[in-house]
Amino acid sequence: DAGVIQSPRHEVTEMGQEVTLRCKPISGHNSLFWYRQTMMRGLELLIYFNNNVPIDDSGMPEDRFSAKMPNASFSTLKIQPSEPRDSAVYFCASSPLAGAVSGANVLTFGAGSRLTVL
């Protein structure tokens, strides 16, 4: 398996532009997570999906952020309009179905998308 695949690896854009980050989870994994990593705050959970359904988006910082998972093999995180404070590394991670009553499953992370908003 190729692991979790994210694109683009690097994105430099100007304030106000739309940014779309993409993620392909590991085949067979039913849970998908989007995290944002900064030096100051570490890894912050933005949103997670189970079976393509958004379960909790309380970590999404504001309405400028949106995420979709149209099928089991693809998810997007969109920022519109982007602002300089959105500059960070965005990670996608997947796991087997993270059922609330089952044991914890291991998250497998992608390589990340480094976003710079000028």
Place this chain on the structure above:
Amino acid sequence: EDQVTQSPEALRLQEGESSSLNCSYTVSGLRGLFWYRQDPGKGPEFLFTLYSAGEEKEKERLKATLTKKESFLHITAPKPEDSATYLCAVRGSGTYKYIFGTGTRLKVLA
């Protein structure tokens, strides 16, 4: 609220100098405590999962232990290739969320 605190923030060791990293946690009904390694420019890479107090896991020079309030990652006779950021995360019961600490940046000098 579930919380994870890691210490120290940064650690410099000489090659061969053993030490421990700490992860203190507060969680409602621990479902799992995870250790990850992150190299610059890469995503976190899974190391260990611990499920209950008293459990221990080992891998090469690394050994993870767990109590009801904290976990330690012991590094025995480290080598320069062990230099990385080590992240701790927890998942509580009744939630799908994995909460991460801010990590310990380890530098091992030859």
